[in-house]
Amino acid sequence: MDKKVLCDMAISATNKAYSPYSNCKVGAALLSADGQVFTGCNIENASFSPTICAERTAFAKAVSEGVTKFSAIAIAAKKDGKLSTFTPCGVCRQVMSEFCSDDFTVLVVTGEDKFQEYTLSELLPASFKLD
Numbered sequence: 001m002d003k004k005v006l007c008d009m010a011i012s013a014t015n016k017a018y019s020p021y022s023n024c025k026v027g028a029a030l031l032s033a034d035g036q037v038f039t040g041c042n043i044e045n046a047s048f049s050p051t052i053c054a055e056r057t058a059f060a061k062a063v064s065e066g067v068t069k070f071s072a073i074a075i076a077a078k079k080d081g082k083l084s085t086f087t088p089c090g091v092c093r094q095v096m097s098e099f100c101s102d103d104f105t106v107l108v109v110t111g112e113d114k115f116q117e118y119t120l121s122e123l124l125p126a127s128f129k130l131d
């Protein structure tokens, strides 16, 4: 799938964000190895710690449908209505490392028609895994 299309799906997913506390609207579009896309948004909570990031929402949707192999994820965020660069938090990086290989592609939207591209091993070197 075209990387820009995946980024545009992440931007669209920001519209679903439930984020009355931070006012940050985050969207993710997770591409499975067999070509399906699972979108996700951040879902906040008055108690704060139950908040789930957009990336983990997307992973939860995919894994709960039996899909566990992935090739890329795009992440977009809007703060006060404007695109803002959100690289994945540490918890989301760890969740990615559970299901994805070192060369998994992470696309971070940085503006209209612009994104930065990372591999998972760049974002989470020397990751923890149980053998």
Ligand code: THU
Binding pocket: 019, 022, 024, 026, 041, 042, 043, 044, 051, 052, 053, 054, 055, 086, 087, 088, 089, 092
């Ligand atoms: N957030 C995400 O959805 N993904 C990230 O990788 C970083 C942070 C959300 C959590 C919270 O709802 C808001 O952004 C502000 O931290």
